[in-house]
Amino acid sequence: MQARVSLEDVSALARGCAVLGTGGGGDVRPAAVAARGAIREYGEVPLVRLDELPGDALVLPLSGIGAPTVSNEMIQSADEPLHIRDEIERIFGRPPAAVMSSEIGGGNGVSPVAWAARLGLPLLDADAMGRAFPEVQMVSMYVAGIPANLVVMADVLGNVVTIRPVDGLWSERIARAVCVASGSSALMADYVLTAAECAGAVIEGTVGRAIAIGRATEGAQDPLAALEAELGAVRLVTGKLTDLERRTTGGFARGTVTIEGTGGDRGRKLTLEIQNENLVAIEDGVVRAMVPDLITVVDSQTATAVQTESLRYGQRVTVLAWPCDPLWRTPKGLETAGPRAFGYDLDYVPVEAIETAGSAA
Amino acid sequence: MQARVSLEDVSALARGCAVLGTGGGGDVRPAAVAARGAIREYGEVPLVRLDELPGDALVLPLSGIGAPTVSNEMIQSADEPLHIRDEIERIFGRPPAAVMSSEIGGGNGVSPVAWAARLGLPLLDADAMGRAFPEVQMVSMYVAGIPANLVVMADVLGNVVTIRPVDGLWSERIARAVCVASGSSALMADYVLTAAECAGAVIEGTVGRAIAIGRATEGAQDPLAALEAELGAVRLVTGKLTDLERRTTGGFARGTVTIEGTGGDRGRKLTLEIQNENLVAIEDGVVRAMVPDLITVVDSQTATAVQTESLRYGQRVTVLAWPCDPLWRTPKGLETAGPRAFGYDLDYVPVEAIETAGSAA
Numbered sequence: 001m002q003a004r005v006s007l008e009d010v011s012a013l014a015r016g017c018a019v020l021g022t023g024g025g026g027d028v029r030p031a032a033v034a035a036r037g038a039i040r041e042y043g044e045v046p047l048v049r050l051d052e053l054p055g056d057a058l059v060l061p062l063s064g065i066g067a068p069t070v071s072n073e074m075i076q077s078a079d080e081p082l083h084i085r086d087e088i089e090r091i092f093g094r095p096p097a098a099v100m101s102s103e104i105g106g107g108n109g110v111s112p113v114a115w116a117a118r119l120g121l122p123l124l125d126a127d128a129m130g131r132a133f134p135e136v137q138m139v140s141m142y143v144a145g146i147p148a149n150l151v152v153m154a155d156v157l158g159n160v161v162t163i164r165p166v167d168g169l170w171s172e173r174i175a176r177a178v179c180v181a182s183g184s185s186a187l188m189a190d191y192v193l194t195a196a197e198c199a200g201a202v203i204e205g206t207v208g209r210a211i212a213i214g215r216a217t218e219g220a221q222d223p224l225a226a227l228e229a230e231l232g233a234v235r236l237v238t239g240k241l242t243d244l245e246r247r248t249t250g251g252f253a254r255g256t257v258t259i260e261g262t263g264g265d266r267g268r269k270l271t272l273e274i275q276n277e278n279l280v281a282i283e284d285g286v287v288r289a290m291v292p293d294l295i296t297v298v299d300s301q302t303a304t305a306v307q308t309e310s311l312r313y314g315q316r317v318t319v320l321a322w323p324c325d326p327l328w329r330t331p332k333g334l335e336t337a338g339p340r341a342f343g344y345d346l347d348y349v350p351v352e353a354i355e356t357a358g359s360a361a
Numbered sequence: 362m363q364a365r366v367s368l369e370d371v372s373a374l375a376r377g378c379a380v381l382g383t384g385g386g387g388d389v390r391p392a393a394v395a396a397r398g399a400i401r402e403y404g405e406v407p408l409v410r411l412d413e414l415p416g417d418a419l420v421l422p423l424s425g426i427g428a429p430t431v432s433n434e435m436i437q438s439a440d441e442p443l444h445i446r447d448e449i450e451r452i453f454g455r456p457p458a459a460v461m462s463s464e465i466g467g468g469n470g471v472s473p474v475a476w477a478a479r480l481g482l483p484l485l486d487a488d489a490m491g492r493a494f495p496e497v498q499m500v501s502m503y504v505a506g507i508p509a510n511l512v513v514m515a516d517v518l519g520n521v522v523t524i525r526p527v528d529g530l531w532s533e534r535i536a537r538a539v540c541v542a543s544g545s546s547a548l549m550a551d552y553v554l555t556a557a558e559c560a561g562a563v564i565e566g567t568v569g570r571a572i573a574i575g576r577a578t579e580g581a582q583d584p585l586a587a588l589e590a591e592l593g594a595v596r597l598v599t600g601k602l603t604d605l606e607r608r609t610t611g612g613f614a615r616g617t618v619t620i621e622g623t624g625g626d627r628g629r630k631l632t633l634e635i636q637n638e639n640l641v642a643i644e645d646g647v648v649r650a651m652v653p654d655l656i657t658v659v660d661s662q663t664a665t666a667v668q669t670e671s672l673r674y675g676q677r678v679t680v681l682a683w684p685c686d687p688l689w690r691t692p693k694g695l696e697t698a699g700p701r702a703f704g705y706d707l708d709y710v711p712v713e714a715i716e717t718a719g720s721a722a
Contacts, residue, residue, distance in 0.1 A: 181538035
């Protein structure tokens with residue numbers, strides 16, 4: 001029997017996407033509301049593996065772009081996916097066969113369920129990040145060397161814009177400008193690919209993985225241990241959020257968060273550097289995990305991920321870190337989304353290598 | 362024999378377009394340099410009448426958008442027209458058959474000669490304004506009720522953007538945003554129409570008229586009288602530019618110019634209100650001419666039009682005014698580009714009616 005995303009799956013998906021979002025990727029709550037609403041109205045969404053699609057089937061990677069508060073309303077609107085589908089059909093001469101999430105992390109991993117339901121299309125069990133990243137060129141297709149030669153955007157009013165950029169950076173620049181002109185939010189399809197082209201250029205299995213992550217803590221005696229095991233994560237610290245500095249620069253929600261250890265971690269102090277997502281974890285001047293590896297702050301009791309905008313002084317939290325998809329550890333992957341791509345003068349060391357070195361010391 | 366725009370025609374065209382630009386429409390000089398260069402490289406440009414094109418021939422209205430100083434470089438670049446043609450061919454399944462000027466006034470009326478030469482296409486003897494206007498929705502197609510449902514833009518780097526806007530105002534808003542993101546200048550095609558659709562929706566004969574206006578003063582004993590006769594213009598004042606106030610607000614070069622009469626006009630004082638173009642002429646608190654009628658400042662000796670950016674204190678100038686195309690005097694025309702569309706609380710009175718009333722008084 002074919003896999004489907006049901007109403008109940010949406011809750012698990014939202015929990016898992018929040019964990020994979022490393023603080024960012026957009027609020028999962030309104031996205032889950034929209035996904036449930038769309039499933040109620042249009043039915044459950046088939047979840048297909050890449051090898052289940054014909055080689056020439058068009059895959060439509062969709063994501064929201066723009067201010068989160070506005071996006072929350074946008075994803076409840078119904079017509080953007082239809083406008084994008086129509087434009088894709090005009091351009092390619094055939095309609096898309098499946099929707100794909102561009103970014104499994106945060107709300108952007110949940111909303112595609114609503115868009116796929118609205119279009120009556122299956123959702124591909126894959127995404128382009130395996131986590132969340134802030135910029136449109138930080139996608140697996142870019143790392144795979146596929147030219148970013150087409151972006152289609154639709155806004156809530158019905159304006160549709162097609163960009164054929166010279167490269168991914170211009171794609172980002174023009175798409176942001178269109179987004180701001182369109183009232184600060186839009187739905188976007190980029191890298192429309194055939195299923196054959198997707199092979200090796202997308203990260204497979206991530207929707208299923210997000211649902212599994214969400215399910216791992218359900219009914220668990222020790223949700224934190226269950227989540228840690230599911231992720232294969234290192235526990236960096238368990239403690240209390242004692243300092244939180246936020247600033248918005250260059251369109252990013254930047255911040256520095258300090259967590260002081262409690263219990264067995266008493267006396268320890270971990271600092272997180274944030275640019276939309278949690279990027280670097282530092283303890284005693286030593287980096288303990290860094291982007292593109294995943295670093296997520298979770299509630300110590302429930303193991304629910306705390307997204308960046310929900311961080312508050314006094315929260316009892318645990319910081320987990322675990323390995324990113326191998327694609328991000330290639331030279332092109334690190335050039336695209338490694339520490340230096342975010343302005344940190346750090347040589348990337350995989351999180352598991354840091355931990356091993358730490359234990360050996 | 363078919364009409365062609367030759368190297369020598371470019372000078373006359375540039376002079377005529379400057380006159381029709383009512384101060385705006387972009388500097389004619391760099392546009393003329395580009396047009397001559399393109400004719401030298403690619404040959405003379407056939408000038409065709411609308412009734413010479415098959416009904417299903419695609420007409421490509423082209424215009425520059427963005428900061429003039431950058432545009433001057435842009436129009437010398439060669440590839441933007443090719444990118445736009447390729448995108449049009451992708452969208453419509455056939456290439457355009459002729460280029461049209463969106464705006465005959467100023468440099469925007471001259472540059473299409475270069476673009477048509479580069480594309481090896483004829484230039485349609487028509488435009489969408491019969492003059493210059495500052496906003497993209499101020500075009501004959503909009504007045505004719507044709508939906509602004511497609512805009513194609515190309516920048517100097519090779520980025521191509523296609524906009525399917527919900528209306529002309531959104532078209533303008535998104536196109537400007539893309540233009541700013543693309544380094545502040547771009548080439549733009551909007552309202553791509555078949556020749557059959559152009560009938561009644563473009564202003565015919567304006568390229569030929571601009572060339573005739575340019576030729577009228579060549580070798581004339583009294584260039585000013587010759588230009589006045591060619592235009593059927595009213596001479597509002599002859600005098601000296603004694604005051605010039607410039608300000609840039611909302612993307613417009615706004616200004617107020619005062620011309621004090623000399624010779625037979627001694628004791629008279631005319632004020633011009635400018636928003637890129639000369640919009641309203643006032644004498645003793647009485648409006649003597651107003652947009653959409655044409656108001657142009659010319660050198661009193663040579664009858665050469667003085668574009669807004671070249672206005673200088675002390676210039677000896679004459680202000681001419683003459684009737685716009687009848688299209689702009691319809692209710693929809695006045696709503697689109699009448700005095701109130703520019704923020705002036707004035708009921709439109711045709712320039713010839715004002716003069717008749719003035720003479721009768």
